Amino acid sequence: xxxxxxxxxxxxxxxxxxxxxxxxxxxxxxxxxxxxxxxxxxxxxxxxxxxxxxxxxxxxxxxxxxxxxxxxxxxxxxxxxxxxxxxxxxxxxxxxxxxxxxxxxxxxxxxxxxxxxxxxxxxxxxxxxxxxxxxxxxxxxxxxxxxxxxxxxxxxxxxxxxxxxxxxxxxxxxxxxxxxxxxxxxxxxxxxxxxxxxxxxxxxxxxxxxxxxxxxxxxxxxxxxxxxxxxxxxxxxxxxxxxxxxxxxxxxxxxxxxxxxxxxxxxxxxxxxxxxxxxxxxxxxxxxxxxxxxxxxxxxxxxxxxxxxxxxxxxxxxxxxxxxxxxxxxxxxxxxxxxxxxxxxxxxxxx
Amino acid sequence: xxxxxxxxxxxxxxxxxxxxxxxxxxxxxxxxxxxxxxxxxxxxxxxxxxxxxxxxxxxxxxxxxxxxxxxxxxxxxxxxxxxxxxxxxxxxxxxxxxxxxxxxxxxxxxxxxxxxxxxxxxxxxxxxxxxxxxxxxxxxxxxxxxxxxxxxxxxxxxxxxxxxxxxxxxxxxxxxxxxxxxxxxxxxxxxxxxxxxxxxxxxxxxxxxxxxxxxxxxxxxxxxxxxxxxxxxxxxxxxxxxxxxxxxxxxxxxxxxxxxxxxxxxxxxxxxxxxxxxxxxxxxxxxxxxxxxxxxxxxxxxxxxxxxxxxxxxxxxxxxxxxxxxxxxxxxxxxxxxxxxxxxxxxxxxxxxxxxxxxxxxxxxxxxxxxxxxxxxxxxxxxxxxxxxxxxxxxxxxxxxxxxxxxxxxxxxxxxxxxxxxxxxxxxxxxxxxxxxxxxxxxxxxxxxxxxxxxxxxxxxxxxxxxxxxxxxxxxxxxxxxxxxxxxxxxxxxxxxxxxxxxxxxxxxxxxxxxxxxxxxxxxxxxxxxxxxxxxxxxxxxxxxxxxxxxxxxxxxxxxx
Numbered sequence: 001x002x003x004x005x006x007x008x009x010x011x012x013x014x015x016x017x018x019x020x021x022x023x024x025x026x027x028x029x030x031x032x033x034x035x036x037x038x039x040x041x042x043x044x045x046x047x048x049x050x051x052x053x054x055x056x057x058x059x060x061x062x063x064x065x066x067x068x069x070x071x072x073x074x075x076x077x078x079x080x081x082x083x084x085x086x087x088x089x090x091x092x093x094x095x096x097x098x099x100x101x102x103x104x105x106x107x108x109x110x111x112x113x114x115x116x117x118x119x120x121x122x123x124x125x126x127x128x129x130x131x132x133x134x135x136x137x138x139x140x141x142x143x144x145x146x147x148x149x150x151x152x153x154x155x156x157x158x159x160x161x162x163x164x165x166x167x168x169x170x171x172x173x174x175x176x177x178x179x180x181x182x183x184x185x186x187x188x189x190x191x192x193x194x195x196x197x198x199x200x201x202x203x204x205x206x207x208x209x210x211x212x213x214x215x216x217x218x219x220x221x222x223x224x225x226x227x228x229x230x231x232x233x234x235x236x237x238x239x240x241x242x243x244x245x246x247x248x249x250x251x252x253x254x255x256x257x258x259x260x261x262x263x264x265x266x267x268x269x270x271x272x273x274x275x276x277x278x279x280x281x282x283x284x285x286x287x288x289x290x291x292x293x294x295x296x297x298x299x300x301x302x303x304x305x306x307x308x309x310x311x312x313x314x315x316x317x318x319x320x321x322x323x324x325x326x327x328x329x330x331x332x333x334x335x336x337x338x339x340x341x342x343x344x345x346x347x348x349x350x351x
Numbered sequence: 352x353x354x355x356x357x358x359x360x361x362x363x364x365x366x367x368x369x370x371x372x373x374x375x376x377x378x379x380x381x382x383x384x385x386x387x388x389x390x391x392x393x394x395x396x397x398x399x400x401x402x403x404x405x406x407x408x409x410x411x412x413x414x415x416x417x418x419x420x421x422x423x424x425x426x427x428x429x430x431x432x433x434x435x436x437x438x439x440x441x442x443x444x445x446x447x448x449x450x451x452x453x454x455x456x457x458x459x460x461x462x463x464x465x466x467x468x469x470x471x472x473x474x475x476x477x478x479x480x481x482x483x484x485x486x487x488x489x490x491x492x493x494x495x496x497x498x499x500x501x502x503x504x505x506x507x508x509x510x511x512x513x514x515x516x517x518x519x520x521x522x523x524x525x526x527x528x529x530x531x532x533x534x535x536x537x538x539x540x541x542x543x544x545x546x547x548x549x550x551x552x553x554x555x556x557x558x559x560x561x562x563x564x565x566x567x568x569x570x571x572x573x574x575x576x577x578x579x580x581x582x583x584x585x586x587x588x589x590x591x592x593x594x595x596x597x598x599x600x601x602x603x604x605x606x607x608x609x610x611x612x613x614x615x616x617x618x619x620x621x622x623x624x625x626x627x628x629x630x631x632x633x634x635x636x637x638x639x640x641x642x643x644x645x646x647x648x649x650x651x652x653x654x655x656x657x658x659x660x661x662x663x664x665x666x667x668x669x670x671x672x673x674x675x676x677x678x679x680x681x682x683x684x685x686x687x688x689x690x691x692x693x694x695x696x697x698x699x700x701x702x703x704x705x706x707x708x709x710x711x712x713x714x715x716x717x718x719x720x721x722x723x724x725x726x727x728x729x730x731x732x733x734x735x736x737x738x739x740x741x742x743x744x745x746x747x748x749x750x751x752x753x754x755x756x757x758x759x760x761x762x763x764x765x766x767x768x769x770x771x772x773x774x775x776x777x778x779x780x781x782x783x784x785x786x787x788x789x790x791x792x793x794x795x796x797x798x799x800x801x802x803x804x805x806x807x808x809x810x811x812x813x814x815x816x817x818x819x820x821x822x823x824x825x826x827x828x829x830x831x832x833x834x835x836x837x838x839x840x841x842x843x844x845x846x847x848x849x850x851x852x853x854x855x856x857x858x859x860x861x862x863x864x865x866x867x868x869x870x871x872x873x874x875x876x877x878x879x880x881x882x883x884x885x886x887x888x889x890x891x892x893x894x895x896x897x898x899x900x901x902x903x904x905x906x907x908x909x910x911x912x
Contacts, residue, residue: 031888032367034873046870046888047366052374052895058868084366091366217865243895251896251909254866258811333815344812344860344903345849346406 041065048091049083053250055214055240055257056080056156060127062217063154063238064094066224071123072115074108076132077101079163079242080156102137104128105144105153112149123228126153130171131161134195145204145233152227152234158242159194166245170195173265174318175311176297178245183300188311193318201235202271209235210270210278215258216341219268219280239266247296259291262338264319267326281330281337285323288316367891371869375894378912379863381881384803384855384905388450391438391802393773394427394491395420398435398450401457402851405844414457415469421775422468422494423487423533425458426516429525429836431772432656437649440854443805446818449847452839459838462532470498472540477501478564478789483550486514487771488569488762490537491778496567497540499786504563505542508549512538514571515763516771518596521621524659526834551733560757565785567750569762569778572743574730578613578723580676586684591618591724598625607719609633611689613676614724615640615653616769620660622724623668628831635669635716637691639706642672651696654769662835665826675706677713679721688717729764742766748797750781759784803855803905812862812903816850819843853904857883863898863907872898 035042043064050057060080064071075081075098084091085098099107108126115122126144128137133155141153160178161167168178173194177183181190201209207230212220220238227234239260241253248256260266263286270278289312292298301308301315323329330337386399396417404413417424428451439447460466477500482489485507493503511517512534516525538544548554550570559566575590589605595618598604610631612619615638627634641651643660653660653672664670673695680688693712699705728742737754738744743766746752750759761768761777768774783795822837829835839847852858863872863885871892872885879886883906899907 029873029875029879029886031873031886031890034875034886035870035888037876038874042870044870045365045367046891047369047371048869049366049369049371050868052893053897054868054895058866061868061870062865086366086369089364089366089368249896251900253895254897254901255811339811340814342812343814344858344862346403346853346859348859348861348864 041068043067043069043071043092043094044084045091045093047089049086050079051242051244051250053241053243053253054079054083055242055253056129056158057083059154059156059214059220059238059240060084062214062220063125063127063224063236064092066221067123067125067152067228069094070121071095071125071228072097072111074098074104074111074124074126076104076126076128076137077163078129078132078161079158080127080129082163101132103140104132104137105140105151108151108153109140109144109147109149112151116150124149124151125228126151128153128155129161129163130155130157130159131163131169133157134170134197141201142204145201145206145235149233150231152224152236154224154236154238155197156238156240158240158245160242160245162242162245171197173315175301175315177300178297188300188305188307189297198235198237198269198271202274204233205274206233206235208270208272209237211237211239211266211268213239213257213261213266213268214241215254215261216268216280219336219341223270245297247299248294252294256291256294258338258342259286259294262286263288263291264323264328265291265315267322267328268338269326276326279326279328280341281334282323282328283330283333283337283339285319285329288312288319370890371893372871372888372890375889375892375912377894377896377909378889378892379887379894379896379899379907380910381857381883381885381906382855382908383857383881384807385800386854386856387438387440387802388435388448388854389802390799391434392420393434393770393776395776395779396424396435396454398448398454399851399853399856402448402450402453402848403853403856405453405457406848406851410457410460411464411466414461414466417454417457418461418468420779421772422491422537423458423775424454425462425529426487426525426533427772427775428452428455428458429529430516430520430656432654432770434772438802440803440805440808440852441850444810444813445815448850449818449821449839452819452821453844453847455838456841456844458533459529462529462536468494468498468536468540470540471500472497474500475502475541477786479504479562480565480567480785481506481559481563482567482569483507483559484514484569484571484762484764485509485512485534485544485546486569486571486762486774487516488571488764488774488778488781489514489567490534491775492567492569492761492782493542493778494537494540495779495782496785497542499782501782501786501789503542504545505538506545506548506550506554508547508552510546512544512546514569518599519592519618519621521595521599521625522832523624523829523835524621549733554733556734556737556758564757564789566758567778567781567785568734568737568744568758568760568764569774570729570734570764572727572729572763574728575723576725576728576742578725580679580689583679583681585679585681585686585721587720589722591622591722592727594722595622595625604629605720606630609635609718610720610722611635611637611676611716611718612722612724613637614726615655616724616726617655617659618726619724620653620655620663620668622722624663624666625831627666627668628829633669633718634667635671635718636663637671637674637676637716639675639694639696640672642670658836666829671716675708676721677708680715686719686721688715689721690715727763734758748780749784749794750777751784807905808852808854809901809903809905810852812860812901813852816846818850819847853906855905857885857906858904859884860903862901862903866897866901867892868895868897869893
């Protein structure tokens with residue numbers, strides 16, 4: 001359709017809608033009232049300062065929605081902390097505390113111990129980005145798991161220190177460009193591999209550790225409910241695209257997240273007491289290039305440089321390795337595989 | 352009050368006080384694009400809308416949406432080639448939705464439960480209009496004129512209404528109880544029906560124009576074209592539509608050992624199947640068109656319902672595609688065979704296409720009988736002054752003709768139609784045009800809207816799912832009286848409507864509501880102004896475009912703010 005004509009049509013329709021409210025349709029909605037009537041719990045409210053298309057904001061919204069109102073949150077330093085709580089406002093509709101970068105798990109441990117002493121059942125959720133979890137807060141997290149605190153730790157993984165200007169973290173994937181791992185004469189982006197954090201967490205022998213992706217909201221909800229219902233330490237790693245840091249347009253952040261799962265680069269798995277107990281099977285594995293070429297942080301892998309080809313093949317091999325060790329390759333159609341898990345229907349998602 | 356330092360304590364403030372909508376340079380809006388099924392339907396049925404209503408569990412309301420365009424859904428479901436299904440975006444994923452079977456289900460339910468048309472049969476404050484011809488076009492025009500409140504007189508030369516639905520379509524395709532139920536329901540809407548009233552014989556056009564504000568002419572095309580091969584004609588030549596009518600009324604059909612039917616339309620195929628079942632051993636259909644198939648050019652295939660063609664092949668009819676009859680082999684005035692030759696319609700000089708026969712491809716077919724079924728032209732008796740010497744009327748898309756500003760024309764009497772559904776569409780548009788002229792309103796716009804393509808949907812959110820199959824009589828059990836195709840069960844209908852992509856319209860799937868990182872999509876219980884159940888909170892929407900990109904149905908677009 002001709003875009004100018006379409007625009008005129010839309011403007012005309014909007015004008016009509018404003019001038020003559022029809023009888024069958026309600027007049028202008030009172031948005032503030034309507035917001036209060038939403039048929040879901042709102043843990044993270046609008047007005048936060050996350051960038052357009054932020055995967056982390058979406059993930060945090062979904063987690064608090066599923067966990068419900070009887071929750072206390074702690075937060076490591078990072079984007080999530082900054083964009084939700086510019087003084088004197090808060091986007092959280094839950095008790096929330098932040099102290100330092102490295103101690104989200106430690107504070108959560110203290111809150112949980114205090115609640116336990118008071119005999120209260122309120123669930124504690126500790127949150128952090130990949131920097132605050134894989135690297136800086138790792139020691140506190142390990143201690144929290146080792147002491148068997150009744151806490152769900154959620155790591156929003158956007159694969160670099162986005163808050164401070166896109167520095168590489170332990171989670172940054174191999175060959176990705178960040179401001180501290182620029183491609184050039186010496187190397188093609190990050191030299192090292194993405195830390196296999198989930199295996200390290202699982203080695204603490206905790207009851208439940210899982211990964212999830214914002215591309216599959218129903219899967220996130222299910223895993224959060226599962227985790228908060230367990231008495232003991234649980235861990236959730238949520239892959240959350242960062243449009244700014246990854247160099248993608250804001251509208252495709254879900255699409256990119258979906259491709260990370262469908263290529264096998266980000267395996268969606270569940271581990272109980274260290275054992276693999278569930279995976280999201282991949283119905284049609286996609287080549288990693290489909291995922292990489294959408295992102296500016298991998299742009300240097302699509303140049304004439306012979307190392308570009310090599311690194312692309314390396315990433316493909318890493319994806320193939322994931323598919324192999326987690327047995328991600330699906331076997332026919334499955335309602336919970338990478339194609340089935342996001343199926344929609346009239347009347348809304350049922351999960 | 353003691354003031355605490357800002358590091359330790361925050362006054363209760365909410366981020367809702369901060370309107371992130373100011374960041375936006377593009378805004379999401381709902382935009383209802385045409386669905387391919389809706390745009391493709393010559394009758395104007397919005398399949399997507401009635402499927403949505405059916406999905407909500409409201410069967411009667413779904414049927415009411417259906418009959419707001421087409422008063423005879425149980426009939427068209429059985430006889431239409433289903434342009435809707437040919438256009439359905441689902442074909443790019445697996446198979447199109449079986450729209451005609453959903454339409455049939457609703458049509459049959461309406462007959463079973465005796466649902467009334469959603470209109471006031473007593474309303475008669477308009478101007479009197481006369482409709483000539485009680486075939487699909489005339490019935491549709493009468494119905495839509497009644498919806499608009501105009502008194503209608505409907506006349507037909509035959510004793511019973513229905514036109515070619517009754518005289519030319521075998522009961523194996525369209526059972527007469529279905530047809531009678533739908534037409535009977537329609538005629539009860541305060542329509543004055545006068546059967547056995549032929550224009551030119553019983554009434555004059557001038558009188559009709561004197562008594563009515565407008566006349567809608569839908570006489571159909573009933574006069575056989577002259578047929579011969581280089582002037583040669585067998586002495587006992589019978590023409591296809593005449594044979595079919597005779598068989599429908601009298602029940603008699605010639606039974607030679609072998610027959611060749613010349614033509615590529617529904618009459619040719621229906622007649623071929625009737626003769627085959629009557630015991631004719633060899634039935635050939637010779638057509639200048641190609642046969643339907645995956646690689647066939649849609650402009651160059653038989654003008655029949657595709658599954659009718661499949662059933663005919665199943666029953667043993669032999670088709671000779673891209674062929675014509677070049678010579679008749681006669682012994683005296685008796686046919687003993689004919690000579691066929693390959694031909695194709697090719698573009699010639701000056702852009703006009705012509706049929707080119709290919710030398711060296713002649714073959715002889717030994718048949719005892721040849722039946723032409725090459726189409727019919729308008730019998731102009733009673734309105735010679737309007738038709739002139741032409742075979743068909745030339746009318747604008749609304750049915751208006753230059754010869755009179757108070758007569759409109761529709762259906763097969765126009766040379767550019769050819770399906771029951773198109774005739775029903777003509778009736779609807781003519782009724783709307785007459786109403787507009789009487790009330791001084793703007794004329795209806797017959798232009799087809801652009802529809803939304805498969806590439807505008809986000810099909811990640813849909814799963815492959817096989818098309819529901821209707822019950823079908825096996826070849827051995829087919830008779831002259833029993834309907835060959837069956838309908839779907841309610842369970843099958845539920846499965847089938849669940850396959851709809853809801854192209855260009857809200858699926859109410861919650862995806863935008865679920866995926867907005869900024870909580871700027873708000874769900875509503877009552878319908879919002881645009882008919883969906885979601886509204887954008889532009890005070891907070893940052894314009895990231897996620898909802899538009901991830902909308903499965905292409906209902907959200909981004910537009911400059």
